[in-house]
Amino acid sequence: MARERKNSVRQSIVETASRLFYKQGYTSTGINQIIAESGVVKSTLYTTFRSKEEILMAYLESEGAVSDKELKEATEKVNDPKEKVLAVFDYLVELVQQKEYYGCHFLNVVSEVTKEDEAIRTQIKKQKNNVRQLFRQLLQPIGKGDLTDEIYTLFEGALAGNKVHDDVFPVINAKKIAEKLLK
Template sequence: MTIDTATAQRQVLDAADELFYERGVQAVGMDAIRTASGVSLKRLYQLFPSKDTLVEAYLDRRDALWKSMLAEHLDAATEPRDRLLAVFDFLHDWFLQRDYRGCAFINSFGELGTVSPRVAELALQHKEGFRQALTELSKDAGAPDPERLADHLILLSEGAITRSAISGSADPALRAREAAVLLLDATLPVRQRALDQTTADEP
């Protein structure tokens, strides 16, 4: 039975996502994607004319998934300061996932960044998107220099991502959150900190 295009694409991307993320992009060939997806090699190349296009689709999908998971945690927080700290709660939950292997963009850039301008571009776009999100959250929290605060927070986040991938522990997210609390205490206006404390003390 011939499967429709949307189903075939989903099967291929499901296989690519699992294999690329677990083993690395360079270690996985199109034959392995064919076997894991159940889509013939001919159909596979009709959907994705080259491995490069499949890698791009894989990273695009990872970007959308990552943003969705982050947004879910941000939406659960109401106060501006809590929304900044929710970023680290998201990281902790992400690190606890059984298949966590670090950041797909850092991993792919490490493998292909010097030989694939497109992979390098997608990695930069993903990280800049994260930085912009942190900048907006910092503005909402009343930071006097939201871009600088975002730069500090993204360094904490990226360090936690790498440390967790290497150590196999979710604890780096907790340590990064503790450091973020100290940073916010030193950075946010006193009025905002007092408002946050008042809200936290309410029954």
């Protein structure tokens, strides 16, 4: 029973912080706001997490798992190996057009932290390397494994371009370039 409550409190803190970090940014979100909106008392928050950075790490781990799952599911909607790669870009097209889309969780955070924030940057690199690995897995069976980093760079560039322009065109254009590379 105590373990369930602890997990419930932890989940509440992470969900609240995740929403706030994503919508208003990591540095703009204060511990007091997380406490107020999650409904936990300060002492409970600090027995669950030692710091705001620990909460951020839990957020990044959680969002990384969700992102990996959704990207994999997008590729499973089609059978043709080349179409699987393009399905990742189709997923991005849908994602960036959602009303509550505020950019890539990981690019948002990495733009707010310094190079000295090694643990955070390592966690972000881990998630981004999972995306690279997904492209590698999709490209190798069709003899295009050498394009892994090029396709990955298109993916990341599409996310950055979307963030700058708040428009879907960078993702659509990245998909068009990926199609040309896969011919």
